[in-house]
Amino acid sequence: MTHLVLLGAGHAHLFVLQQLLSTLQKTPDICKVTLISPQRWQFYSxxxxxxxxxxxxxxxxxxxxxxxxxxxxxxxxxxxxxxxxPDAKTIQLSDASSVHYDLLSIDIGSGVRSIPASDGAQSAYQFMNIKPLARFCDQWHTFIETTAQTKDSAVTLAVIGGGAAGVELAFAANARLKQLGPNNKVTLVTGQLGVLPNFSRMTRWLTHRQLREQSITVLKGHAKSSDKGLMVNDKIQRGVDCVLTATGACALPWLTQTKLQLAEDGYIAVDEYHRSLSHPTVFAAGDTCSRRNSPLKRSGVHAVRAGPILAHNLLSCIKANAASLEGSAGKALPLPLKAFKPRRHSLFLLASGRRHAIGSWGPFTVAGRWVWRWKDSIDQRFIHSFSYDDE
Known part of the structure; x- marks a missing residue:
C-alpha cells in the first residue's frame, strides 16, 4: 500500500485532503496518508x-x-x-524522529525576506514579521491590547513592503489604529519600485488615492534597521514605535540541505505537473515551489487553483502504484497526470481598509465597498468549505 505524506497544510493541500477524504471513504485500502504540520490551524491569509x-x-x-x-x-x-x-524517502522532524514515505507532496509556504539590520537594531522599536502567520497574530493581538491601554500617547507603525501584502496590511493596520486614537499613524515603506509595481497603472492610481484619503504616509526607498531606529534611504524615521515587515517571499533556508533540485530562487523546482524535476516521487505546490519555464506570482490564487490538479496527480500515482503491485494486466490504466495551466490573468481583490476593496484582473480595475462585499463572500465561502463544528 502506498504511503502518501503531505508535508504542510497550505491552500493546495486543503483541496488534496478534501479529495483524499472522499476517496478513502469509497476505497479505504487504496493508500495510507500522513499529514505533517507544525500546528492544527491553517490561517487563511x-x-x-x-x-x-x-x-x-x-x-x-x-x-x-x-x-x-x-x-x-x-x-x-x-x-x-x-x-x-528524497533518496531515502524520509522526512526528519523536530523531535528527532523521522517518517518514511512512498509518495511525498510539499506545501509548506515560504518565509519573508528580512530587512538589513545592525546589532541591537530591534531594541529601538517593536518588530513584527508577517510570517509565520500564527506568531504574527499573537504579536498583533498583544500590540493592539497594549496600544488600547495607552490612549494618551500616539503610536506610529511602519509597514515595510510595497507589494499586495504590505499594502493590505498598511490599510488594515491604519483602520484599526485609528479606531484606538485619531493621532495614531501608519507609514508604508515601499522599496524603490513603489506601490504595487506588478499591477496595472489604474490599480496603482486607485491605491494611491486611498492611501492619501486615509492619511497613510508613503515613503519610496529602501528600509534598514539600526540601533537608532528605522532608516529609509539612510534617514532615521523618528518616532516609529513598531515595524511590520511584508517584504516579499523567500524560500525556507533548510530546503538547501535537501537533495531536491532547487530553482535559482531557492524554491523546489517542479514541472507543469508540480512534480520535482529531480525526484519523481516528490510533488510540491504553493509558495514552496518554482515552475520550470513558467514563473508565477507567489499568491494564494495560484495555490488554490493548483490544488485540484495536485490532488488528481497524486491519486493517479497512487492508482498506478496499486496496479503495479497487483501485477494485473488488462486493467484500465490510471488517468494520466494533468498539467496545471495558469490563466493569463488572475483576479486579485485587495482589501483597502474600512470595508473597501480594489479589484484587479489584468488591465481591468474596479473599486468600492461592493468589491469588498464580493471579496468577503469569496473568502468566507472558502473558509466554510473546509470548516466543521468543533466537537
Whole structure:
C-alpha cells in the first residue's frame, strides 16, 4: 500500500485532503496518508487584513485541520519538519524522529525576506514579521491590547513592503489604529519600485488615492534597521514605535540541505505537473515551489487553483502504484497526470481598509465597498468549505 505524506497544510493541500477524504471513504485500502504540520490551524491569509482591522474574529480566518480529519484514517503529526532525504524517502522532524514515505507532496509556504539590520537594531522599536502567520497574530493581538491601554500617547507603525501584502496590511493596520486614537499613524515603506509595481497603472492610481484619503504616509526607498531606529534611504524615521515587515517571499533556508533540485530562487523546482524535476516521487505546490519555464506570482490564487490538479496527480500515482503491485494486466490504466495551466490573468481583490476593496484582473480595475462585499463572500465561502463544528 502506498504511503502518501503531505508535508504542510497550505491552500493546495486543503483541496488534496478534501479529495483524499472522499476517496478513502469509497476505497479505504487504496493508500495510507500522513499529514505533517507544525500546528492544527491553517490561517487563511486573504482574511487576515480583515482580522487586523477588527472585522473578523481569529476563528473566522483559520481552518482547524484536526477537525477536518475527524472520522478518517489520515494520521496527523503536529510537528515541524527540519529535513528531507528524497533518496531515502524520509522526512526528519523536530523531535528527532523521522517518517518514511512512498509518495511525498510539499506545501509548506515560504518565509519573508528580512530587512538589513545592525546589532541591537530591534531594541529601538517593536518588530513584527508577517510570517509565520500564527506568531504574527499573537504579536498583533498583544500590540493592539497594549496600544488600547495607552490612549494618551500616539503610536506610529511602519509597514515595510510595497507589494499586495504590505499594502493590505498598511490599510488594515491604519483602520484599526485609528479606531484606538485619531493621532495614531501608519507609514508604508515601499522599496524603490513603489506601490504595487506588478499591477496595472489604474490599480496603482486607485491605491494611491486611498492611501492619501486615509492619511497613510508613503515613503519610496529602501528600509534598514539600526540601533537608532528605522532608516529609509539612510534617514532615521523618528518616532516609529513598531515595524511590520511584508517584504516579499523567500524560500525556507533548510530546503538547501535537501537533495531536491532547487530553482535559482531557492524554491523546489517542479514541472507543469508540480512534480520535482529531480525526484519523481516528490510533488510540491504553493509558495514552496518554482515552475520550470513558467514563473508565477507567489499568491494564494495560484495555490488554490493548483490544488485540484495536485490532488488528481497524486491519486493517479497512487492508482498506478496499486496496479503495479497487483501485477494485473488488462486493467484500465490510471488517468494520466494533468498539467496545471495558469490563466493569463488572475483576479486579485485587495482589501483597502474600512470595508473597501480594489479589484484587479489584468488591465481591468474596479473599486468600492461592493468589491469588498464580493471579496468577503469569496473568502468566507472558502473558509466554510473546509470548516466543521468543533466537537
Amino acid at each position: 486573504g482574511m487576515i487584513p480583515g482580522w487586523i482591522e477588527g472585522i473578523y474574529s481569529i476563528d473566522q480566518c483559520r481552518i482547524n485541520i484536526k477537525n477536518l480529519l475527524l472520522g478518517s484514517d489520515i494520521r496527523f503529526v503536529e510537528l515541524d519538519a527540519v529535513g528531507i532525504d
